[in-house]
Amino acid sequence: MARSLEKLQKQYSRAVAPSGRGPMAATNNFKGKPKHSRATVGRILSYVGKYKHRLVLVALCMLLSTGASLAGGYVLRPVINRIADAATPAADRLSYxxxxLGLLAGIYIVGVVSSWLQSRLMIGVSRNAIQAIRDDLFTRIERLPLRFHDNETTGELMSRFTNDVDNIGLMLDQALMSMVSGVINLVGTLAMMIYTNIWLTLITLAFIPVFAFGGQVLIRRSRKYYAAQQAALGAANGYIEESVAGQKVVKVFNHEAECVQEFEQLNDDLRHKQQKAMFYGGIMGPVMGNTTQISYALTAGIGGVLCALGRFDVGGLAIFVNYARQFSRPINEISQQMATIFSALAGAERVFSLMDKEPEADAAAQARVPEKLDGYVIMDDVSFGYVPEKTVLKHISLYARPGQKIAFVGSTGAGKTTITNLLNRFYDIDSGRITIDGIDIMDLPKDYLRKNIAMVLQDTHLFTGTVMENIRYGRLDATDEEVIAAAKTASADSFIRRLADGYDTMIEGDGANLSQGQRQLLNIARAALSKAPILVLDEATSSVDTRTERHIEKGMDTLMKDRTTFVIAHRLSTVRNADAIMVLENGEIIERGDHDDLLAMKGRYYELYTGKSELT
Ligand SMILES: Nc1ncnc2c1ncn2[C@@H]1O[C@H](COP(=O)(O)OP(=O)(O)OP(=O)(O)O)[C@@H](O)[C@H]1O
Ligand SMILES: [Mg+2]
Known part of the structure; x- marks a missing residue:
């Protein structure tokens, strides 16, 4: 358990992507700058572009709200001047x-209403766009070939849906708006400042490089600590996740104390880094604020002198200071939003690159197919490797006549499951030929092929839903009676009836509320429901007791009748009655024949069967 902190952090800072929120999120962009910003932006726009009319309205609202805030500020100038003018009678001053004030209220109401409308419209647009992006992404992932999933972790894939899509949403909801309105504000405010007093404007502008430099120094610093904090957070989260998921293993090996100790170390590290990050993130506001105050004071001082000299009006000075205050706001806002936008673009790039992955190709999708297959399977000199460097199956040749039962036995990793993966084209073979009823499987549409092969996979998987629904997954148009009959064939009926709600019992989290053997029975029932002429049973009964197994076997006999069946089993008793048994070793068939032939051969099978070998 002596994994070093550093290693853990490295490991998890990749796995647990920063959410992009938090105090310094806006100034950080951890996942790298987008590489093809223009294309990515274009693609995002294609999702948003459907809502042109609404976007025009949004732009209009934005102009209105910015205009209102600038105009509202300007109205104060004559008001202050008139109020301060002692020559006007008091009654006139008050009515003015x-x-x-009435006018001002009107202007601000327009501003508030238009910004309310603007964000309402924009959120609608962005949520619709995000929904479409999520849909497209999910559709593509469902269509990707299995080979793709060999190289991509579930976590990485999930983070496309969570972090990356979220970031795009964040950008569309807020960042883009604030940025555009920031620019409009900036230009508008600057214009108003120049209009009010050009000299004071120049003084204010002179301060900008000072802010920029000071800000940069602080940002760089806090970015460093924030990154460290995110990595530490990732490490701690990852550790929690791993320990929770592996609770059973932790307890089995009595590692609770070490776990806690290791976590404490990570937790302490996190506290330390958070302190630093929060400190630098926290002082940034006040420091910048104070620098800004100095500039106001200076502007006000010089403006005051100008007023005293009679070259500027008090109302003008008041609104100028106000504008100067507003002026720095959009600058900060824009620079913050830039970071959000960059990280959203980087996320979008990852999302789109996944969307662009080649879906599972099916050259034969439109091919003409026979009404019904008999299930005459031939494998002719088939070789295959998951990766080019390593051949897993070497020169496999075999045949199975309709209704025959062919068994594969052999040690773990010999390639038994792989053979079945090739049969329904989860993977395509590298050389050789596989035919069913004389037709090369490459010439059959994949969905047709898979409809004709019922499989009980080695790793059982159940979905959230009732028992009935889970079995019906095997053939969606099956009636309740057919489902129950299939369950009976699989010897699952009796245990299902003993469940709290029988066939309506909800299955949770991949069948966590069922035993391993019960899960297998449901999977067999699924296959039993299918009318496919070819049946593949990969360790279908490995987790059920021998008595139940024998029970199933009776059902299986009905199931296998008239179907070509491929059986993989470690328990050799279950394959004894096969028409042919293939003994696989290192991807090669080293012995073949029926049970008696193989025993007579006194080779590998004999060793396995009589227990002279360690394996199986
Ligand atoms: N998705 C995959 N990517 C790369 N290699 C794989 C993949 N699946 C299996 N392999 C490799 O192919 C070989 C054969 O695996 P296979 O699953 O066919 O064995 P098996 O005979 O079914 O073993 P077991 O009895 O344990 O189920 C193994 O060396 C394994 O490491
Ligand atoms: Mg296997």
Whole structure:
């Protein structure tokens, strides 16, 4: 258990992607800059572009709300000047004030309503776009060939849906809007400042490089600590996740104390890094704020002097200071949103690159197919490797006549499951030929092929839903009676009836509320429901007791009748009655024949059967 902290962090900082939120999220972009921004932006726009009319409205609202805030600020100038003018009678001053306040209220109401409308419209647009992106992504993932999943972890794939898509959403909801409205604000405010007083504007502008430099220094620092904090957070989260998921193993090996100790170390490291990150993130606001105050003070001072000299009006000075204050806001906003936008673009790039992955090709999708297959399977000199460097199956040749039962036996990793993976084209062979009823499987549409091969996979998988629904997965148009009959064939009926709600019992989390053997029975029932002429049973009964197994076997006999069946089993008793048994070793068939032939051969099978070999 002596994994070093560093190693853990490296491991998890990759696995647990930062959510992109938190105090410094806006100034950080961990996953690298997008490489093809223009193409990516274009593609995002294609999702948003459907809502052109709404977007035009959004832009209009944005202009209105920015205009309102600038105009509202400007109205104060004559108000202050008139109020400060001692020459006007008090009653006139007050009625003028009242009128202007009314005008101001009107302007601000327009501003508020338009910004409300703007964000409402935009959120609608962005959520629709995100829904479409998620749909497209999921559709593509469902169609990817199995080979793709060999190289991609579930976690990585999940983070496309969670982090990356979320970030795009964040960008569309807020960042893009704030950025555009920030630019409009910036230009508008600057124009108003120049209009009010060009000299004061120049003084304010002179301060910008100072802010920029100070800000940069702080940002760089906090970015460093924030990154460290994210990595530490990832490490701690990953550790928690792993320990929770592996609770049983932890307890079996009595590792609780070590686990806690290791976690404490990670936790302490996290606290330390968080302190630093929060400190630098926290002081940034006040430091920048104070620098800004100095600039206001200076502007106000110089403006005051100008007023005293009679070259500027008090109302003008008041609104100018106000504009100057507003001026720095969009600058900060834009620079913050830039980071969000960059990380969203990087995320979008990953999402789109996944969407562009070649879906499982099916050259024969439109091929003409026979009404019904008999299930005459021939494998002719088939070789295959999951990766080019390593051949897993070498020169496999065999045949199975309709209704025959062919068994594969052999040590773990010999290639038994692989043979069945080739049969229904989970993977395509490298050389050789596989035919069913004389037709090369490459010339059969994949969905047709798979409909004709019922499989009980080695790793059982159940979905959230009732027992009935899970069995019906084997053939969606099956009636309840057919489902129950299939369950009886698989000897699953009696245990299902003993469940709390019988066939309506909900199956949770991949069947966690069932025993391993019960899960297998449901999988067999699924296959039993199918009317496919070819049946593959990969360790179908490995987890059920021998009595139940014998029970199933009776059902199986009905199931296998008239079907070509491939059986893989470690328990040799279950394959004894096969028409032919293939003994696989290292991807080669080293012996073949029926049970008696093989025993007479006194070779590998004999060793396995009589227990002279360690294997199986
Ligand atoms: N998806 C995969 N990617 C790469 N290699 C794989 C993959 N699946 C299996 N292999 C490799 O292919 C070989 C044969 O595996 P296979 O699953 O066919 O064995 P098996 O005979 O079914 O073993 P077991 O009795 O344990 O089920 C093994 O060396 C395994 O490491
Ligand atoms: Mg296997």
């Amino acid at each position: 004030l009242a009128a202007m």
